[in-house]
Amino acid sequence: MTMRIYVPRDAAAVAVGADDVALAFEQAAAARGAGIEIVRNGSRGLCWLEPMVELSTTQGRIAFGPVAPPDVPSLLDAMAGNGQHALRLGVTDEIPWLKRQTRLTFVRCGVVDPRSVDDYRAHGGYRGLERALTLTSDQILADVTSSGLRGRGGAGFPTGIKWKTVAQASADRKYIVCNADEGDSGTFADRMIMEGDPFVVIEGMTIAGIAVGATKGYIYIRSEYPHAVEAMNAAIVAARSAGLLGKRIGGSAHEFDLEVRVGAGAYVCGEETSLLESLEGRRGIVRAKPPLPAHKGLFGRPSVINNVLSFAAIPFILDSGAKAYADFGMGRSRGTMPIQLAGNIKFGGLFETAFGVTLGELVDEIGGGTFTGREVRAVQVGGPLGAYFPRALFDTPFDYEAFAARDGLIGHGGIVVFDDTVDMVKQARFAMEFCAVESCGKCTPCRIGSTRGVETINRIINGERVAENLAVIEDLCNTMKFGSLCALGGFTPYPVMSALKHFREDFGGDLGPAPARLQAAE
């Protein structure tokens, strides 16, 4: 009997040897004449167990991990025999870390073969599009709006309102743009879903096209993600030949097609207007708003521009209903968030759950603390522009408003954990350095402010007139926060000011309280 074995092709699994493991299975099976079929699936998101290999059985899939090539012969024996092995993790779906999640967007990631439309369909894929094809544009928009879905890229703008604006605009052409320029450190959900379940992104974008009357979509993927580029391109070809992209989608009168464009290493292109400039073939210089991209977006046409995860949430909403999605979450944060646990963390990976889980639960309980075994000192939530939170704020629930109320942001849902060896003044300087390197240069607070910020923090590190220089930093952050054109300059103050506010002792000088005017800057 042929054994079906799943070995992830997700970049994180490949980076820790998944390709070698797949090769070892092929060689070992050939050597002993065993019949095996290897499926290169996405990752289930239990990154500390990667490469995590699964065997398809009548009891469900059984997981083993982390697997190294020398483990393969004994694993094959176990798989052909009673299944017992030191690396056995049990039935995959029963692994507690996976079982306690609520996977709506990532339900198929790591389960299906990301190259197969048929497998996607067999696991409930394209049911959302099928239903959308029976609805009017207004009905689709109503569903998206009442689901409460907010932009998962970080800004949290209601997706339904954005789509409605584009639907109501009249133009000769409209565009759907997927922002896959996932540059925030600590985030990898876009990459994972593009590699593990690319059709859900295609389906979401197709539904958007039908809802607003756009026939062309672009997926702008960063060049640091070659595996995701390859996976999306392969999926687009497969969807096209299945009649699910192109003219007469699924036999309907609708037309929609997609193209992948690759970025070129500019962080600022994750900002939507900069991304549009880049897609148009120009320098990624931020545009002033208004006009909004929904009115004048790509090539001056009305455009829906959403993050990968926003589009990937759409098929569930259309298939299972807006209410089913909105039933999860808290306050104005409805549905689920694919949270990414990263950095110095014991159990890192992708954890999709309803909004409302606390930061402490995520870091200590689910993440298991640090992998170095040292005390967790700080966590940065929301990427390079997100605030550093100390343990004292671990009761903050994962919710857009709750984080904002504590001068933080959830951004794209990445959480980077640092142990007690972290030097927070260096992290503050890095935030300014990063902004200086990546600033598009259009507005002065970001372009000049970040460079002055690096210089000033260097003086603080050197112990020069610390109190005065801290006041300069505070003032500078205030200017950047309120005077910058986009989130790069506007949010760089978050990591800087949070480091100063919560970890004042790392900044040296007089260890008195942080300057009183600090409060005013936030």
Next chain:
Amino acid sequence: MTVGYEPWDTARGAEIIAEHAGLEGATLVVLHALQEAFGYVPEPAIPMVAEALNLSRAEVHGVFTFYHDFRKAPAGRHVLKLCRAEACQAAGGDRLAERAEAKLGVSLGNTTADERVTLEPIYCLGLCATAPSAMLDGRLVGRLDEARIDALVAEAQR
């Protein structure tokens, strides 16, 4: 691999440009294609791109210099990129980057004197839960430690 690129050739350059010139907003696509073929974007290609896309030389030069990816000269035979973003910093990436710099005798952003290895920072490979990570000639490596970084450096130097 950075070895195996074609030497610059005007006719070949023109062919590559023509292949993509018809796309909407083609500039980045064309520059990527040129770099893929030649390993960098040769200076004579800039006015050719401008001509083909009906842009000024300054516009194309502006695009070329805006993005970190595009090279104006060939890289070393191997390119070792070390992720220097926060998740990798949290996982001990600073120390490993210093180690690689010391072993290669160059700082990040430079090529060794023998032109074998270009060492570059990269800001996030999206492998943040298996940090620290690196990319050697397009091959990803996660969970770096001293032994792994030494092996990567040695491989790049070969």
